[in-house]
Amino acid sequence: MSKYDVLIIGAGIAGLYAAMQLPKTKKVLVVCKDIPWECNTFYAQGGMVTALNEADIPLHVEDTMAAGAYHNNKEAVEILSRTSLETTADIIAKGMEFDKDEEGNILYTKEAAHSVARIVHAGGDATGRYMHYFMMVQNKHKLQKNTLVYDLLIENGRCYGVKATVNYEPTTIYADDVIIASGGVGSLYAYNTNSRTVSADIHGICVEKGIELSDMEFMQFHPTVFVDTPYARKLLLTEALRGEGAHIVGEKENRFLFDYDERGELASRDIVARGIFDYKRKTGENAYLDFSMFEEQWFHERFPNITHTFEALGYHFPKDRVSISPAFHYANGGIKCDTHGCIEGMEGLYVIGEAARTGVHGANRLASNSLLEGVVFAKRAVDHLLGKRHQAVKTPAFEKDYGNILHKENDKTYKQKLRQVMWNDIGIIRTTKGLHEAKNLIYDMKNQEIGRLLQLRLNTASAIVEAALARKESLGSHYIEN
Numbered sequence: 001m002s003k004y005d006v007l008i009i010g011a012g013i014a015g016l017y018a019a020m021q022l023p024k025t026k027k028v029l030v031v032c033k034d035i036p037w038e039c040n041t042f043y044a045q046g047g048m049v050t051a052l053n054e055a056d057i058p059l060h061v062e063d064t065m066a067a068g069a070y071h072n073n074k075e076a077v078e079i080l081s082r083t084s085l086e087t088t089a090d091i092i093a094k095g096m097e098f099d100k101d102e103e104g105n106i107l108y109t110k111e112a113a114h115s116v117a118r119i120v121h122a123g124g125d126a127t128g129r130y131m132h133y134f135m136m137v138q139n140k141h142k143l144q145k146n147t148l149v150y151d152l153l154i155e156n157g158r159c160y161g162v163k164a165t166v167n168y169e170p171t172t173i174y175a176d177d178v179i180i181a182s183g184g185v186g187s188l189y190a191y192n193t194n195s196r197t198v199s200a201d202i203h204g205i206c207v208e209k210g211i212e213l214s215d216m217e218f219m220q221f222h223p224t225v226f227v228d229t230p231y232a233r234k235l236l237l238t239e240a241l242r243g244e245g246a247h248i249v250g251e252k253e254n255r256f257l258f259d260y261d262e263r264g265e266l267a268s269r270d271i272v273a274r275g276i277f278d279y280k281r282k283t284g285e286n287a288y289l290d291f292s293m294f295e296e297q298w299f300h301e302r303f304p305n306i307t308h309t310f311e312a313l314g315y316h317f318p319k320d321r322v323s324i325s326p327a328f329h330y331a332n333g334g335i336k337c338d339t340h341g342c343i344e345g346m347e348g349l350y351v352i353g354e355a356a357r358t359g360v361h362g363a364n365r366l367a368s369n370s371l372l373e374g375v376v377f378a379k380r381a382v383d384h385l386l387g388k389r390h391q392a393v394k395t396p397a398f399e400k401d402y403g404n405i406l407h408k409e410n411d412k413t414y415k416q417k418l419r420q421v422m423w424n425d426i427g428i429i430r431t432t433k434g435l436h437e438a439k440n441l442i443y444d445m446k447n448q449e450i451g452r453l454l455q456l457r458l459n460t461a462s463a464i465v466e467a468a469l470a471r472k473e474s475l476g477s478h479y480i481e482n
Contacts, residue, residue, distance in 0.1 A: 003395070004029045006385065007161060007175035009149050009202065012041035013128070014353025014374035015181035016135035017087075020094075021382040024140050029173065031147035031164070033197040037132060040183050040195050040354065041371065044128025045238035045305065046111060047121035048371035050088040057081045059115050064369060067113045067268045068332075068362020069476035071215075076339050076360040080369070083376040088120070091375070096134045098122050111243040111367035113268040119368045125238050125303045131371065150406060150452055152178070152205050152349070153398050159349035160395050165406065172400070176393050177385050180335065180351040181378070185219070188461055189328035190423035191227050193236040202355060204456025206335050207463055211343060214357045215333030216460075217467035217478040220365050221428050222329035223272035224248070224289050226310075226322055234327045235309060237289055239367045242266060244302065247290045249321070250279065256287075270364045270477040273326035277428045280325070287325070291318035326428055330354065330370060332361040332477060333467070341381035348393070350381040363476020407451040414445050414454060418461060426465055430480050439465045 004027045008015045011032035022028050032039065051057045060081040065072050092098070098120040099107045110117035122130035136143075144166065151163035153172070161174035182202045186194025203213055224242070226235040242248070242265045250256050260275035261267035267275075276287045291299060299318040300307050307317050315322060334357040337343050341350040341358075353374040360373055421441050425434035442465060446458050474480050 002171075003174040005175065006177045006179065007031065007173055008179045008181055009162070010039070010181035010183060010353070010355070011036040011143060012039035012181060012183055012353060012374065013131060013135065013371055014378045015179070016132070016139055017375045018179055018181060018352060018378040018382050019139050019141050020135060021379055022141065022386075028141035029175070030139065030141055030143045031149070031173075032143070032145055033148050035145055036136060036143060037129075038195050038197050039132070040186070040198055041128045041132045041374070043193065043195060043233070043236065044371055045125045045236060046240045046368050047109060047119040047127045048088075048131070048375075049114075049119050049366070049368045050084045050372065051081045052108070052116070052118050053085070056116065056118060060118065063114050064360070064366045065362065067364055067366035069364060070362065071218075071475060072362030073359025076358045079339050079380070080360050080373060080376050083379065084372055087372075087375045087379055091131075091134075094138060096122070096131065099124065109240050109243055111239045112266045112272065113366055119240070121240070123305065124301065125240065125305045128371065148406075149182075149202065150205075150456070152209060154209055154346075155396050157345055158347040160393070160398070163398075163401070170400070172398060174395055175348075176390065177348050177350065179341070179381060179385075180349070180355050181353045181374075182355045184331035184334070184354040185460055185464075186328055187232065188419060188422050188457060188464075189427070190419040191225065191234055191325065191327035192232065193222055193225055193234055193327050193329050196232055199453070199457060200460035201453060201456045203335060203463070204459035207459035208456075211346065212336040213333065213460075213463045214336040215359070215363075215467070216331075216464045217471050218332035218361075218363045218476055219328060219426070219464065220269060220330040220332055220477045221273040221326040223269055223276055223326050224324045225327035227325045227327060228323065236329070237306060237322070237324065238303075239269070241289065241291065241303065241306075245293060247293070248272070248276065248324070249288050249290050250283065251285045251288075253290075268364060269367065270479070273428055274479055276324065277326050286323045288321040289324050290321040292321065294318040328423075328427070330365055332363065332365050333357050339377070339380060340384040341377055342384065350385065352377045352381050363478060405451055406453050408449055408454075410449065411451050411454045414448065414450060415457070418442070418445065418457065422461060422464075426461075426468060428479065430468055430478070432469070432480065432482055435465055435469050439469070
């Protein structure tokens, strides 16, 4: 029997920073579903927010609250901002190199809905990739890939570990403490910017176990995504482009977003995404991101990743404009927990990062707060875990179950159907009628011959549609049109 002190589910920024905080004396296992860099952190472009100093904390808190439509838990937001002074300094002290100017000063950029430039970045527009690599190198614990968790071992309000397939073999992994850092729900949507591994399995297990999901109606859609690609994961065009001055235009070069908000391209994500979605729907026109105002060499140095990716598709930036659409980007809601990642009424189970709902994002996440959230709440969960009195845990016997068939033959068809329904009816603009139709369709799919993993996705989809139906008024990223 394999037994660990701590099991971390997920090897993105939250999982890896938690591992960095755990001493070598602990027996720790970090698991990921596929290869470690197949995670949302790896694809994060823009950067990581950090409060610039003590004086910036109230401003950062206010920007986060305003973007979140004041639905945020203010205490969590204050913790996020204040702790950033400590965690950013820690990451830099351990050797993470953010982009600097010629004098060696860290460069800060500004993104939509921030009142000042406070976002650090690395590799121009490859911050997530650089931070992920840095944390992978820093990790002193065992990292196991190809590990797919399909159940949590829970009895009498305590978690004892997980059931998983490791290299497709059913395995039981026991642990005194389990930290969920499994990310969001991206694969539920037809158009999304997420890693292919992010499919809300753990959320679905929580629904089954009676662990509360909260704020699930607040799904964030990124406004500027290139969707003309056959792959499920669409190509994100970072918010930093608009922060630096790129325009969004219609077919006649018109900057139509000013019809929706006086801040135009720099309004918060929910407003920009809805504006683009609505404009395209009403006019039948395409929307474009225009960079032609940028000087070529500067653009290539500031956005090397985007330049290379789109060069391979035949685009020459900044000269060419590119067609864009909103796409699902981030789950503001998730598994309900406190500001230490503890789940009420559940011993030995923590949740951090995008999987968690601390209330820090409210109804709509402020740009680049996500990498920071992963870091700050990973630290707090580990502080809590290390600070509690550990008693010897007697592990109950959990029966082996090989009857849990993860995939069945029609799953793929149903999965595509689900992704289309989520996009059409539980997407950027919702109607009560559409939500009820989606609810019935999800219910019907649940009663088909389906595999365990699709069942879990449908559990999560149900939680999203129920939350959306329960909130009758539009708020933040939940927009209802009746």
